[in-house]
Amino acid sequence: MDPVTDSLNEIHRRFAALRDGRVADYIPQLALADPDDFGIALVSMSGHTYRAGRTDSAFTIQSVSKPFVYALALSDLGARETLRHVGVEPSGNAFNAISLEPGTGRPANPMINAGAIATTALVRADGPAERFARVLDCLSAFAGRPLDVDEEVYASEAATGDHNRALAYLMRSAGSLRTDPAEAADTYFRQCAVRVTAVDLAVMAATLANGGRNPVTGVRVVAEPDAVRTLAVMATCGMYDAAGQWLLDVGLPAKSGVSGGLIAASPARFGIAVHSPPLDPSGNPVRAVAALGEMSERFDLHIMHNSGLHAATVTGAERVERDGRTIGVVTAQGSLEFTETEALLYALQGLTPPTPGRLVLDLTAVSTVLPGPATALVAVLADLVERGHRVAVAAQLVFEEAGETRPRTWEVFDSREDALEWVAGDGD
Numbered sequence: 001m002d003p004v005t006d007s008l009n010e011i012h013r014r015f016a017a018l019r020d021g022r023v024a025d026y027i028p029q030l031a032l033a034d035p036d037d038f039g040i041a042l043v044s045m046s047g048h049t050y051r052a053g054r055t056d057s058a059f060t061i062q063s064v065s066k067p068f069v070y071a072l073a074l075s076d077l078g079a080r081e082t083l084r085h086v087g088v089e090p091s092g093n094a095f096n097a098i099s100l101e102p103g104t105g106r107p108a109n110p111m112i113n114a115g116a117i118a119t120t121a122l123v124r125a126d127g128p129a130e131r132f133a134r135v136l137d138c139l140s141a142f143a144g145r146p147l148d149v150d151e152e153v154y155a156s157e158a159a160t161g162d163h164n165r166a167l168a169y170l171m172r173s174a175g176s177l178r179t180d181p182a183e184a185a186d187t188y189f190r191q192c193a194v195r196v197t198a199v200d201l202a203v204m205a206a207t208l209a210n211g212g213r214n215p216v217t218g219v220r221v222v223a224e225p226d227a228v229r230t231l232a233v234m235a236t237c238g239m240y241d242a243a244g245q246w247l248l249d250v251g252l253p254a255k256s257g258v259s260g261g262l263i264a265a266s267p268a269r270f271g272i273a274v275h276s277p278p279l280d281p282s283g284n285p286v287r288a289v290a291a292l293g294e295m296s297e298r299f300d301l302h303i304m305h306n307s308g309l310h311a312a313t314v315t316g317a318e319r320v321e322r323d324g325r326t327i328g329v330v331t332a333q334g335s336l337e338f339t340e341t342e343a344l345l346y347a348l349q350g351l352t353p354p355t356p357g358r359l360v361l362d363l364t365a366v367s368t369v370l371p372g373p374a375t376a377l378v379a380v381l382a383d384l385v386e387r388g389h390r391v392a393v394a395a396q397l398v399f400e401e402a403g404e405t406r407p408r409t410w411e412v413f414d415s416r417e418d419a420l421e422w423v424a425g426d427g428d
């Protein structure tokens with residue numbers, strides 16, 4: 001039995017009956033989509049794929065490409081330079097609005113069309129062919145397979161996309177577009193016409209949720225800070241003028257597109273994608289919005305929800321007798337981030353006697369220590385030694401490197417047993 005697939009199937013069955021919404025037809029070729037196409041795919045951080053419904057139908061990525069190309073621009077230019085060209089404020093407007101900052105002409109954010117056209121134009125390249133090649137390579141790396149362009153959809157949008165072209169010319173006249181407007185719009189149209197399946201989009205979303213490393217191929221596509229920034233912008237701007245309500249109800253960074261794709265990323269958990277062409281008045285796919293709302297509620301996925309994930313970090317805080325000596329021992333496991341380190345240091349403090357005593361920190365089951373927590377840990381250990389305590393750490397990892405602020409004055413051993421033995425003694 002596979003409970004994840006069961007849940008997806010059940011949600012799929014429930015919302016397949018939903019017949020609201022309209023298939024987009026302002027790009028003529030998109031009007032040919034089958035309104036009954038409906039697939040859900042989920043990819044976990046260990047790279048496992050779960051599916052329900054039609055997850056192999058190919059469709060064009062459209063606006064779901066925007067966060068990935070934004071991540072590429074961030075990689076190319078850095079956060080500060082990217083921000084000079086494209087803002088990060090929700091516009092509260094429709095996807096094709098003229099949301100340009102008065103004075104600078106800078107588009108409000110990279111998730112609306114104006115911002116996306118400007119973002120694509122930021123991608124480093126010697127000319128338009130190379131620029132699109134880099135966009136396609138990036139989308140392919142996120143998906144973990146080589147993607148291609150639906151030439152018919154591209155031609156259809158290129159033939160009718162005057163509104164987007166107009167946005168590009170407006171930005172150019174305001175001084176906020178880097179390249180030729182016609183070329184910028186054309187590269188953006190090709191980007192929107194890249195062909196994907198729901199499974200591709202789920203892998204792409206999972207890559208963002210996994211801090212920029214594709215969990216299926218193992219390839220790092222973008223640096224973690226760029227993945228985090230992209231998710232943040234998706235959280236505030238990904239659902240156009242419904243972004244506020246979405247964050248309130250569903251609480252996941254997400255991005256929708258006019259061909260009926262919708263991705264959401266549950267950070268450090270999974271990426272999910274739904275494909276269903278009929279759209280609501282905000283341009284978001286009706287069944288996908290309903291399905292993700294249900295998923296979020298059922299599994300408590302809201303990012304503001306406290307999952308209690310950190311509770312099991314400190315697995316022991318005890319006083320141990322050894323050779324007639326009392327030793328305070330704190331044991332921890334997993335990854336030490338802010339919350340975990342706070343719990344660890346709190347437990348250590350509770351076992352520290354008022355007069356010089358003996359302490360062991362057993363970190364043999366700790367896998368990683370983030371740099372900030374490592375600095376805090378190093379400072380606390382140094383302070384304990386300065387106050388006359390005999391302190392040993394049992395650990396396989398060298399966490400001092402990350403937080404090196406003072407010379408190491410405590411002892412480090414490979415095993416808990418060696419640490420206890422040394423602390424119980426009097427010599428070096």
Ligand code: GLN
Binds near residue numbers: 096113157192258259
């Ligand atoms: N190519 C589409 C457009 O620019 C993308 C819009 C969308 O998916 N919301 O109109």
